[in-house]
Amino acid sequence: MNPQRRTGEVVLQLERISLSFGGVKALTGISFDVREHEIRAIIGPNGAGKSSMLNVINGVYHPQEGTVTFRGEVRREMNPHRAAAQGIARTFQNIALFKGMSVLDNIMTGRNLKMRSTFLEQAIHVGRARREELENRRRVEEVIDFLEIQHIRRTPVGRLPYGLQKRVELARALASEPSLLLLDEPMAGMNVEEKQDMCRFILDVNEQYGTTVVLIEHDMGVVMDISDRVVVLDYGRKIGDGSPDDVRGDKAVIDAYLGVAH
Amino acid sequence: MQFFFEVLIGGLLSGVMYSLVALGFVLIYKASGVFNFAQSAMVFFAALTYVGLLEVGLSPWLAVPATLVVMIVLALAIERVVLRPLVNQPQITLFMATIGLTFFIEGLAQMVWGANVRGLDLGLADEPIGWLNENAGINVSKFDVAAAAVAAILVTALALFFNRTRIGRALRAVADDHQAALAVGIPLKQIWAIVWSVAGAVALVAGLLWGARNGVQYALTFVALKALPVLILGGFDSVPGAIVCGLIVGASEKLAEVYLGPYVGGGIEGWFPYVLALGFLLIRPEGLFGEKIIRRI
Amino acid sequence: MFYREAGQFKTSYDADLAIFPIRQDLIGVLGILAVAFVVVPLTATPYVFTGILIPFLILSLAALGLNILTGYAGQLSLGTAAFMAVGAFASYNFVLRVPGIPMLLAFAGGGVVAALVGVLFGLPSLRIRGFYLAVATLAAQFFILWFLTKVGWITNYSSSGVITAQPIQILGYAFNTPQAKYLLILSVVALMALAAKNMARSNVGRSWMAVRDMDVAAEVIGIRLMPAKLLAFAVSSFYCGVAGALFAYAYLGTVEPEAFSLDLSFRVLFMVIIGGVGTVLGSFLGSAFVTLLPVLLSVTVRYLDSNLGLHIPESVISNLELMLFGGFIIFFLIVEPHGLARLWQIAKEKLRLWPFPH
Numbered sequence: 060m061n062p063q064r065r066t067g068e069v070v071l072q073l074e075r076i077s078l079s080f081g082g083v084k085a086l087t088g089i090s091f092d093v094r095e096h097e098i099r100a101i102i103g104p105n106g107a108g109k110s111s112m113l114n115v116i117n118g119v120y121h122p123q124e125g126t127v128t129f130r131g132e133v134r135r136e137m138n139p140h141r142a143a144a145q146g147i148a149r150t151f152q153n154i155a156l157f158k159g160m161s162v163l164d165n166i167m168t169g170r171n172l173k174m175r176s177t178f179l180e181q182a183i184h185v186g187r188a189r190r191e192e193l194e195n196r197r198r199v200e201e202v203i204d205f206l207e208i209q210h211i212r213r214t215p216v217g218r219l220p221y222g223l224q225k226r227v228e229l230a231r232a233l234a235s236e237p238s239l240l241l242l243d244e245p246m247a248g249m250n251v252e253e254k255q256d257m258c259r260f261i262l263d264v265n266e267q268y269g270t271t272v273v274l275i276e277h278d279m280g281v282v283m284d285i286s287d288r289v290v291v292l293d294y295g296r297k298i299g300d301g302s303p304d305d306v307r308g309d310k311a312v313i314d315a316y317l318g319v320a321h
Numbered sequence: 322m323q324f325f326f327e328v329l330i331g332g333l334l335s336g337v338m339y340s341l342v343a344l345g346f347v348l349i350y351k352a353s354g355v356f357n358f359a360q361s362a363m364v365f366f367a368a369l370t371y372v373g374l375l376e377v378g379l380s381p382w383l384a385v386p387a388t389l390v391v392m393i394v395l396a397l398a399i400e401r402v403v404l405r406p407l408v409n410q411p412q413i414t415l416f417m418a419t420i421g422l423t424f425f426i427e428g429l430a431q432m433v434w435g436a437n438v439r440g441l442d443l444g445l446a447d448e449p450i451g452w453l454n455e456n457a458g459i460n461v462s463k464f465d466v467a468a469a470a471v472a473a474i475l476v477t478a479l480a481l482f483f484n485r486t487r488i489g490r491a492l493r494a495v496a497d498d499h500q501a502a503l504a505v506g507i508p509l510k511q512i513w514a515i516v517w518s519v520a521g522a523v524a525l526v527a528g529l530l531w532g533a534r535n536g537v538q539y540a541l542t543f544v545a546l547k548a549l550p551v552l553i554l555g556g557f558d559s560v561p562g563a564i565v566c567g568l569i570v571g572a573s574e575k576l577a578e579v580y581l582g583p584y585v586g587g588g589i590e591g592w593f594p595y596v597l598a599l600g601f602l603l604i605r606p607e608g609l610f611g612e613k614i615i616r617r618i
Numbered sequence: 619m620f621y622r623e624a625g626q627f628k629t630s631y632d633a634d635l636a637i638f639p640i641r642q643d644l645i646g647v648l649g650i651l652a653v654a655f656v657v658v659p660l661t662a663t664p665y666v667f668t669g670i671l672i673p674f675l676i677l678s679l680a681a682l683g684l685n686i687l688t689g690y691a692g693q694l695s696l697g698t699a700a701f702m703a704v705g706a707f708a709s710y711n712f713v714l715r716v717p718g719i720p721m722l723l724a725f726a727g728g729g730v731v732a733a734l735v736g737v738l739f740g741l742p743s744l745r746i747r748g749f750y751l752a753v754a755t756l757a758a759q760f761f762i763l764w765f766l767t768k769v770g771w772i773t774n775y776s777s778s779g780v781i782t783a784q785p786i787q788i789l790g791y792a793f794n795t796p797q798a799k800y801l802l803i804l805s806v807v808a809l810m811a812l813a814a815k816n817m818a819r820s821n822v823g824r825s826w827m828a829v830r831d832m833d834v835a836a837e838v839i840g841i842r843l844m845p846a847k848l849l850a851f852a853v854s855s856f857y858c859g860v861a862g863a864l865f866a867y868a869y870l871g872t873v874e875p876e877a878f879s880l881d882l883s884f885r886v887l888f889m890v891i892i893g894g895v896g897t898v899l900g901s902f903l904g905s906a907f908v909t910l911l912p913v914l915l916s917v918t919v920r921y922l923d924s925n926l927g928l929h930i931p932e933s934v935i936s937n938l939e940l941m942l943f944g945g946f947i948i949f950f951l952i953v954e955p956h957g958l959a960r961l962w963q964i965a966k967e968k969l970r971l972w973p974f975p976h
Contacts, residue, residue, distance in 0.1 A: 117838060119834070119837075119838065139837040139838045139840075140837060140840055140841075140842055142838075143838060143839055143840030144840060148839070149838060151835070155832055155834070155835035155838070156832075156835075157827060157828050157831035157832060157835070157836075158831055158832075159827055159830065159831045159896070160824065160827055160828075160831070164824055164827070167821075167824055168824050168825070168828050168836075168839060168841070169839055171821055171824070171825055171839065171840055171841055172839075172840040174821045176820075176821070178817060178820075178822040178849060178853065181816060181817055181820035181821060181822050181823075182813040182814075182816050182817045182820075183813065183816065184816040184820070188820060189632075191821075192635065192820060192821070193631050193632055193635070196631045196634075196635070197631060200631075231839065235839065235840070
């Protein structure tokens with residue numbers, strides 16, 4: 060835990076979000092906020108609606124009720140493209156990399172919003188198109204250095220082991236220089252060393268670039284260690300919200316995890 | 322008004338034959354997830370084999386079962402040579418394989434039996450039904466009605482087969498989930514061989530009917546290609562869809578040709594079903610009867 | 619030992635981005651271009667030009683167009699020939715009705731018209747995908763051909779729908795020999811292939827591939843699906859349109875809409891599948907394969923006929939061709955789904971290690 064980290068104003072506010080698919084209610088009346096520069100964890104048993112929550116934040120799902128306010132802009136529904144343009148980036152639980160491309164190309168796609176040249180300029184590959192390509196390549200290489208994946212630059216992502224794929228997905232998210240990073244189980248399926256690496260990367264991103272991080276995670280040790288505040292979901296409802304210590308001792312949270320009937 | 326009914330009924334009846342071809346598609350898609358572009362080539366092949374056998378001197382009573390045997394052998398060969406090696410490939414790869422298969426089958430059919438146009442006589446005259454003509458003044462061909470009857474029998478038989486027999490149940494299981502079906506011990510290879518054979522039999526019926534109507538020639542493959550819009554409208558995995566939408570396509574294309582055609586110089590039959598299907602796709606991508614596709618992220 | 623990267627260090631991203639980063643590759647390609655531009659015109663016979671090289675190049679261009687749409691952007695299309703037809707007939711009308719228009723501009727104009735039509739028929743791709751899209755492109759194929767035959771204005775009211783392409787005249791120089799046509803087509807195709815390669819390795823190419831691989835994720839990182847897909851249709855149709863114009867002017871001469879039938883669409887699709895989906899090289903390899911196979915077949919048949927007295931009738935040959943095409947497609951899909959281009963890549967990798975096995 061890092062008590063010295065300065066958390067700023069509220070940058071993301073979710074109010075009374077309700078989401079259902081057909082008859083299944085995924086989320087019911089969820090409200091919480093996220094402050095700038097903090098690391099906010101969303102935890103809860105399986106099926107609690109955590110991924111759905113992230114999907115609402117960046118506009119992949121549209122809630123039936125409630126509002127999402129990002130940087131003061133009240134929005135009933137986000138749309139993924141606007142979210143990306145506003146500086147929200149994310150990773151997915153089941154890796155959403157472009158399997159047909161190399162690591163380098165995948166990460167370069169993360170920079171697509173920074174590129175202004177038209178396809179004609181790119182077809183001729185002179186002037187602005189060429190400069191942009193080189194400049195963005197340079198930035199992407201910085202991210203590659205940061206995440207220590209230089210050795211697999213040219214490998215098609217389909218061939219990489221799971222842990223490295225997750226790292227590449229993180230790199231792609233970071234390449235867009237986001238102000239808000241949404242991570243969906245970034246450490247799933249990793250061993251202890253890989254988890255330590257991932258924690259280190261997340262903390263570094265937060266400290267060096269001031270990126271606000273919202274992450275879904277199951278490993279309690281990780282959550283307690285790196286997050287500033289925690290939201291707990293169960294059956295689509297919020298049952299806990301506060302610092303890791305507060306949440307750890309909360310009876311409702313413990314019951315939810317132990318599966319007490321309610 | 323009578324004329325309208327004539328065109329309508331004529332269209333419906335030719336639609337029945339589209340349904341038959343579409344049925345073959347649906348069977349294979351339901352049971353293996355393969356979109357068999359070669360279905361129309363199979364129809365052509367079946368028709369050509371039948372007339373070829375007739376020319377060689379077989380009687381019609383022998384030729385039909387003989388052709389059926391040939392279709393079954395073809396189905397088995399396809400399963401062994403094309404499908405088995407491509408078992409876990411993405412759908413698009415299998416689709417392209419069936420495109421290759423189309424050309425192979427067409428070439429084979431014409432090489433073996435020659436490319437001359439031949440007539441096919443099923444003993445049913447393409448004459449108007451007497452009493453309907455005299456009493457209501459409507460011209461409906463006996464042949465078309467007989468074709469519709471055959472199709473109805475076939476569909477009923479298939480529906481019973483799918484829903485009442487053990488094999489039918491196994492086929493539906495395989496269509497749902499290959500892995501799960503394997504896990505409960507359903508022999509995938511045999512199932513596929515059965516399905517493609519049934520599809521071959523359906524192709525045979527369709528081939529005989531179409532061939533009798535239009536003559537057995539290469540253009541038959543284009544006619545059979547019209548089954549694709551039928552599938553779009555009806556959904557790729559729905560038997561009722563194939564039937565109903567076959568009728569819709571048949572009727573609408575004839576009506577369009579007769580009533581809209583003169584304004585634009587005629588010949589719209591060639592593309593009308595496709596454009597109709599296209600319009601439909603924009604409103605309801607999964608077709609009238611198909612399953613809604615949900616994509617999870 | 620000849621094909622080693624050792625010692626070739628890249629000291630700038632610019633160098634790393636080069637199309638042919640390995641020096642031996644660059645030399646190889648320059649060599650091929652030298653042969654194509656200099657040696658071939660001096661040595662090839664008119665038959666080789668008109669029967670092999672010209673169709674090979676033109677269809678490579680069409681295959682390139684289809685590759686952009688199907689290979690890079692993942693939108694399956696069976697309407698390639700229709701877009702070629704649009705390009706051909708549009709160019710014809712530009713030359714016919716705009717007096718003094720430079721021919722290259724007319725060809726480009728044909729390409730632009732084809733691009734617009736492509737966008738129109740590409741609109742459904744925003745809602746439908748996969749085989750459904752393939753059937754939608756069939757609608758384009760049948761409708762466009764019908765339209766071109768029915769609307770008399772397009773064919774200048776010729777009774778049979780046949781047009782005669784005007785002789786090619788650029789800057790006062792008449793391109794009427796096979797050699798001249800070949801060089802013209804070679805130049806156009808080389809430039810457009812370069813453009814395609816540039817697009818493929820730039821942002822636009824990556825956006826297309828992202829849309830192909832996982833469009834939901836592409837949206838999440840900010841790629842707008844509609845512009846990306848429609849652009850793919852537009853660029854692809856432009857390439858096919860120019861190919862169609864060249865097909866009409868430098869190959870067929872007298873053009874009827876039937877020359878652009880479904881059969882041709884399939885032929886180009888075969889080139890893309892066999893050559894390698896999603897690669898520039900694959901378009902050329904596939905086109906070579908499909909163009910040369912019939913030639914090889916007829917040479918073999920003639921040999922068998924004259925040397926062994928084995929006479930095989932014409933009909934058998936054309937059907938054998940169909941069977942071989944179908945068979946090869948299946949063969950490639952089973953053995954190497956990524957086509958000849960991948961086989962070439964594997965060969966190069968083995969060559970890099972040669973004479974060592976691994």
